[in-house]
Amino acid sequence: MKVIQIAQRAVDLERATAFYSRLLGAEPLASFEQSGLVFFDLGGVRLLLERGAPPALLYLEQPDLHTAISRLEGAGVKIVAPPQLIFTHPDATLGPAGTEEWMAFIEDSEGNTVALVSRTPAAGD
Known part of the structure; x- marks a missing residue:
């Protein structure tokens, strides 16, 4: 088995996106504002910032x-x-x-x- 995605809690999606963009030095792969989802690539594993997700x-x-x-x-x-x-x-x-x-x-x-x-x-x- 291989990890394909990790979800992280994002209370304020815009703020969280800006933080992780700076931390990772990369822009998101995809963003779905209405659904409250933003995806980043972590070397082949997706990092999902999600409103309502529990903290990881x-x-x-x-x-x-x-x-x-x-x-x-x-x-x-x-x-x-x-x-x-x-x-x-x-x-x-x-x-x-x-x-x-x-x-x-x-x-x-x-x-x-x-x-x-x-x-x-x-x-x-």
């Missing part, structure tokens, strides 16, 4: 986490938790072997928490 906790890959957090903070985005080392992958069970997994958490325009994840070479590698 999204984990988005962010190659340069520290720079992204600085940029987002400078833009007024609420940082829920700053970058922190979560796990070092000794093998490839949960991520690329020999990498460190770093995460930070932000709040989107709708009050949802979004995780940004970076995998970098482990210290000493």
Whole structure:
């Protein structure tokens, strides 16, 4: 099985669309204002912003986490938790072997928490 779509709550669809357009650096694939739906592409998985959907906790890959957090903070985005080392992958069970997994958490325009994840070479590698 493969994930094809994730829905995220959007109280104000226009505001949420602007937030995710900036965060993802991409415009929506499609927008259906009357139905309250906006779609983005996340590397082959659709992100659906939907009025009335329950909140989801999204984990988005962010190659340069520290720079992204600085940029987002400078833009007024609420940082829920700053970058922190979560796990070092000794093998490839949960991520690329020999990498460190770093995460930070932000709040989107709708009050949802979004995780940004970076995998970098482990210290000493």
